Amino acid sequence: MSSTLIKGKYMLCQVSDQDTIELISDGAVFQKNGEIIDVGKYDIIKARYSADEEIGSDQHMILPGLVNAHQHGRGVPYALIGTPDDNLELWLIKRMEGKPVDQYLDTMYCIARLIESGVTTVMHCHIPKSPHYEEEVMSILKAYQDGGIRVAFALGIRNQNYLVYQDHHKFLDSLPPLLATRARQYLADITISEEEYFTLFARLYKEYGANTSPKMRILHGPVGPQWCSDELLIRIKQSADEYQTGIHAHMLETIYQKLYALKRFGKTFVKHLNDIGFLGPQVSFAHCVWATENDIELLAKSGASVCHNPSSNLRLKSGIAPVNRMLDRGVNVALGMDSQSINDDEDMLQELRLCANLHHTPGLGKRSPTAGQLLKMVTVNGAKATLFSNQIGTLEKGKRADIILVNLKSISEPYLDPELDIMNVLLSRGKASDIDTVMIDGEIVLRNRKHTRINRDKIVTQLRESLSRGLQPSDIERVRLAQELRPHIVKFYEDWQEPVARPYYVYNSA
């Protein structure tokens, strides 16, 4: 354990409730054993403490570590495993064709890339993939322990509508009998029983510190309301209350999910979940692209978080979430890259910029997110969604030392006028490549863009070796099955149309 003095030309301490950015110029933060002991002007902090090491400079900006509030631990880009961008519903079946990737290596590679991007805390939304549920989960958690990033791990489960938004038995009955049999076999292999799920949850919760350890939270992760029965959701909610933990799920990512809820319940998912008592401040939902105004009201009232995914929503043709409306209603909006960032490079500052730009609605006086609102998304709001509010999100006395250093050299070329609003410059121009040092819980995990904990080259080599192997017979059957199921899935959604659409933002007109 050790102490560090971190110096910066500018230091973003926090964004207050009034969206006021608290910035200290020529500032410093002092941490000891992972705890922030003091922040202030460099001269004062320097005189006050004796540090084992001093990092940073007049060419750096200090920021709280960034929070990526929704992702799947996918390190190998989808484009490289044969899952090109497409509508979610078709992309999911295409993903079945992808080469299996070693879970530990994939997660570790993801962690490495996130750290390079200044992400110090991540929400891992676990999707059960392989027939070896427990083994898969333990590999992922091992990677997080080895990788050193702070993580909220939402243990995944789904128990219905595996292939389309319809009872899967009914859907399977509609398929040619042989295809249905093969699909049933595949689904049986990847299905987890509720008992298996709750037993593993209880074990993980206990083993990983009962949500009191500094770097790990165990959450419930029902994959989404279209994929989980009401009975399961209610049981999960009870368990979450009992363990005083959170729940993370997908919500209204696509228009088809919106239409499914209306068909199934005669009301929206959010209204339905509200009616069964599922909503609350410990619950966070990814996407929410197709939330109605009433849904947004309900989310705000319940204190639930929305984890917005601008890149992913474009790449998977989901749309653009009504984030300005959410912000206006007081929803806690966090930001996630969903392992689908627009340039496929896991650049969190770029993701934030895309978010800012997509919600620039045309017209003088029309709403855009403010700089403070944007910065909150990747700090305090993300901290709330990941259940780390007491530990991270701001640079202030008593918080854990998750701190990143942005090198100002590149963003200030050719000249940074001291009169300029530095946060505007960062939000306009900062990229992952500008982040040269990352500290998590007091430990420097990236120093001058070199990992100190992760052997990145080794991970890449191991992934390359594993991916260059041919498919196994079971893989080949899965690929064929996916290819044969696809036209039936396309056909299933053929008639699903929203009768009248009133968009939140109008970007042009015919």
Next chain:
Amino acid sequence: MSSTLIKGKYMLCQVSDQDTIELISDGAVFQKNGEIIDVGKYDIIKARYSADEEIGSDQHMILPGLVNAHQHGRGVPYALIGTPDDNLELWLIKRMEGKPVDQYLDTMYCIARLIESGVTTVMHCHIPKSPHYEEEVMSILKAYQDGGIRVAFALGIRNQNYLVYQDHHKFLDSLPPLLATRARQYLADITISEEEYFTLFARLYKEYGANTSPKMRILHGPVGPQWCSDELLIRIKQSADEYQTGIHAHMLETIYQKLYALKRFGKTFVKHLNDIGFLGPQVSFAHCVWATENDIELLAKSGASVCHNPSSNLRLKSGIAPVNRMLDRGVNVALGMDSQSINDDEDMLQELRLCANLHHTPGLGKRSPTAGQLLKMVTVNGAKATLFSNQIGTLEKGKRADIILVNLKSISEPYLDPELDIMNVLLSRGKASDIDTVMIDGEIVLRNRKHTRINRDKIVTQLRESLSRGLQPSDIERVRLAQELRPHIVKFYEDWQEPVARPYYVYNSA
């Protein structure tokens, strides 16, 4: 003069009219004295020609040089000269507050950044800025000659509505008298007479090779229909016909421009320009965000080009252009960064990716631009808009040698499966930083990411020195004037509302 053999694991030769991508694996192109002599399989080309130099490798992809079909030669990012993103109408007045930047250095820095991004041809949309019109223009053109990039230079002029979309005399009369007097003085200083404009145009056209020189085209550049009288536009059109050159202008960038045309003419700008005989295949328009369906039909019929600017349209809160509709109607859509790329880094591959993603409309079976359509935007379609169709846009015998090499190392980490669609991988993951070699007209201008022609460090140093100087008294008056005009401009647009908006794409619904 010399000859070069360029080798690549993959070579994109061209996208045919049917949007078919012609790709050669293990390919090569041979150029001599700036002309493409042959393309084909590496073994064959290698055996057939003896080259002075061989570049490229099995780790490279060969592409035709990219065309940035709309920009303003701005090298110093707007964020660094105090012009943060805002609605165009307010941004324009804010830009008045910006520090003046040396035109030669600014253009040269811009050229350097474009070359680093694989751009080999650029449309420079000139906006008259300083009171020294001719000197300003000559500085810019000198930079293009020194910088070595291929350029279509559209000489700028505007003669009305300088501050808002209304006769500026009328607008000035509505201001407090002293403010009006100061604004009149400012406008008098930057106003160019038509005679001055046409005389300079004739001189440039002649001096720069009467549009037959390989690397320079001189076009007319009326800044936009809201800023040019009908008389001026008609005279420009006649001149363009006489010189057989092109016209490049802004068009329907914002909803206020759409509303202005309806107020002024009782019809859309495009309809009006069609009625006065202005449209045609030599005409290109930037933006076109707010074009109606009928406008798109007229543009398609006339053969005019649209230079789409996805980043700029987001950053300046203009909106999202109906590009899918344009493509469906057969409009020649090119792509431009408008000196406003989303990450402020002039990354043309990223711009193309943003374009692809913004036009992913939600819903199965809904239109997205195809890979072929996207690649055409930055090659042949851009070549048409810049009047270089006969010279560039494809890698085929007889074309000029504008060729870029993409290093596949980064985009194929951890593993590039040979079964994958390589163009999908490039479009999903390629960035400016992957481009390591750029050839323009047979000359290597970037080699292993180092400029051979431009002394980039010197330009940056000179820009820094010039920008760190304080404002001159005349600058201070201009800044104050802009600040005082701003509230009047906000007030002017207060009641401008589109009565009913029917958007092309619906990204979500309330």
